[in-house]
Amino acid sequence: MTAISVARRRLPVGRLVLVAIAVGLVLAGFATGALPANRWEPFLLASTWTFLGRGLIVTLLIGGTSLVASLVIGIPLGIARASLTGPVALVVRGWVELVRATPILAILIVIFLGLSRLGLDLEAVQAAIVGLTLYNSAVLAEVVRAGIRSISRGEVEAARSLGLTFAQTMRLVILPQALARMAPAIVSQLITLIKDTSLLFILGGQELVGFGRSFFNFYGNLLETYIVLGAIFFAICYPLSRVARRLEAGQPAGERIVVSGEADQLATATSAR
Amino acid sequence: MDILFTQPLLGNSELFFEGYRNTLILAVGALLGASAIGIVGASLKVWGGTLLSPLAGAYVEFFRNTPLLVQLSFFAVLLAPANLGITGSPIVVGLIGLSIYTGAYVTEVIRAGILSVDPRQIETARSLGLSQVQALRLVVLPQAIRTVIPPLGNLAIALVKNTAIVSAIAATELLKVAGIIETRTASFDGYLAALVAYWTLTIPLAIFVDVSERRLGYSR
Numbered sequence: 001m002t003a004i005s006v007a008r009r010r011l012p013v014g015r016l017v018l019v020a021i022a023v024g025l026v027l028a029g030f031a032t033g034a035l036p037a038n039r040w041e042p043f044l045l046a047s048t049w050t051f052l053g054r055g056l057i058v059t060l061l062i063g064g065t066s067l068v069a070s071l072v073i074g075i076p077l078g079i080a081r082a083s084l085t086g087p088v089a090l091v092v093r094g095w096v097e098l099v100r101a102t103p104i105l106a107i108l109i110v111i112f113l114g115l116s117r118l119g120l121d122l123e124a125v126q127a128a129i130v131g132l133t134l135y136n137s138a139v140l141a142e143v144v145r146a147g148i149r150s151i152s153r154g155e156v157e158a159a160r161s162l163g164l165t166f167a168q169t170m171r172l173v174i175l176p177q178a179l180a181r182m183a184p185a186i187v188s189q190l191i192t193l194i195k196d197t198s199l200l201f202i203l204g205g206q207e208l209v210g211f212g213r214s215f216f217n218f219y220g221n222l223l224e225t226y227i228v229l230g231a232i233f234f235a236i237c238y239p240l241s242r243v244a245r246r247l248e249a250g251q252p253a254g255e256r257i258v259v260s261g262e263a264d265q266l267a268t269a270t271s272a273r
Numbered sequence: 274m275d276i277l278f279t280q281p282l283l284g285n286s287e288l289f290f291e292g293y294r295n296t297l298i299l300a301v302g303a304l305l306g307a308s309a310i311g312i313v314g315a316s317l318k319v320w321g322g323t324l325l326s327p328l329a330g331a332y333v334e335f336f337r338n339t340p341l342l343v344q345l346s347f348f349a350v351l352l353a354p355a356n357l358g359i360t361g362s363p364i365v366v367g368l369i370g371l372s373i374y375t376g377a378y379v380t381e382v383i384r385a386g387i388l389s390v391d392p393r394q395i396e397t398a399r400s401l402g403l404s405q406v407q408a409l410r411l412v413v414l415p416q417a418i419r420t421v422i423p424p425l426g427n428l429a430i431a432l433v434k435n436t437a438i439v440s441a442i443a444a445t446e447l448l449k450v451a452g453i454i455e456t457r458t459a460s461f462d463g464y465l466a467a468l469v470a471y472w473t474l475t476i477p478l479a480i481f482v483d484v485s486e487r488r489l490g491y492s493r
Contacts, residue, residue, distance in 0.1 A: 106464070198340035
């Protein structure tokens with residue numbers, strides 16, 4: 001009881017001091033001229049926010065589309081990864097490992113430029129969705145594999161011996177449990193995915209960062225715009241990270257799929273001992 | 274090998290290996306930087322008390338929840354001669370940006386390593402006559418390392434892959450070099466070679482992680 005009350009009293013103090021430091025830094029910035037107030041003025045205009053809002057919509061659409069497509073491809077891929085044996089399993093494993101070993105930006109550029117060389121001209125946005133889906137489906141396949149592996153083999157055997165087919169076993173017994181365990185990892189991966197949509201800008205596509213660049217090319221307030229862009233991404237990703245943590249905390253320790261390191265590096269998507 | 278070492282690549286091999294070297298410099302340098310930041314960050318988070326602990330937490334949350342591209346672009350402008358005047362070198366900006374970004378993840382990994390050891394073990398070690406430093410070095414550290422090595426390996430892989438984003442601020446690393454070769458020779462081979470070059474770094478690391486997980490008794 002005392003521990004809890006101490007913790008409750010502690011938190012706001014630390015946060016208040018943090019806010020005070022942040023406000024102090026900003027004031028110091030204004031005072032010394034490092035953060036000229038006039039460069040922030042464009043952010044008071046409604047037109048700025050409708051402009052950046054259009055970029056944000058593109059970002060969210062790309063993120064959402066890629067997530068859904070990645071799940072559609074990644075779940076069967078993960079089931080294949082967990083249950084296949086023999087040469088096909090090696091091919092699936094090779095594919096998943098190779099994609100995960102490649103920088104997402106390299107994948108995006110190779111798809112964007114490579115496909116147009118092959119005569120298939122994609123727009124930057126389309127190429128980004130294809131690339132993000134390719135990459136994230138491989139990552140999610142590993143998450144799904146870890147999730148399935150974390151369910152006791154006995155459950156598969158029991159379900160099969162009750163007369164369920166493999167597909168029924170997966171759909172009715174294994175996946176519902178595995179998905180619950182995978183939920184935090186999937187949400188974490190969504191954060192990475194949303195952050196990665198910013199790379200579309202390198203392909204020349206117009207999403208949030210691209211709109212931000214056009215914006216500061218007009219007003220000349222580079223640093224300020226980057227701070228605002230960062231804040232917008234933070235406002236989306238931070239709540240998601242809280243959701244991931246809440247989901248994780250809701251699971252018994254022995255059943256967690258541990259996401260170690262950066263979310264997209266799920267080699268250690270191990271079930272905790 | 275013939276497929277890889279085509280004319281456009283041979284003609285630009287020096288440039289290509291400069292890119293490879295710079296990617297390595299970025300990855301190794303930022304790994305060292307991120308480790309240093311991570312050790313300090315984790316210590317602050319665990320033992321920092323009311324003020325420093327939330328500060329370290331804010332650092333972690335902020336840098337993990339914004340895109341690396343935005344951070345790098347921000348640092349490139351901030352550190353440029355026109356503003357703070359610290360550096361105009363994209364490689365240096367990349368090193369700083371990657372260190373700070375990856376440091377946030379390393380902080381969390383090391384913190385989890387520290388917390389994985391039951392604090393009662395320290396009390397026990399102390400009551401057996403070990404000093405605080407000895408207890409940390411002989412009891413906590415060996416167990417914490419066990420928890421920390423595989424995730425750190427994963428972060429190293431992510432870091433190698435993230436060096437590609439430094440091309441966006443015009444650092445001549447692998448991906449940028451591949452683009453230059455494409456402009457010069459109209460050949461796509463630079464990009465294919467860059468993919469293979471990344472794999473020469475990430476795949477051995479992935480194998481290392483795999484082996485270390487098994488050695489350290491992670492169930493898979």
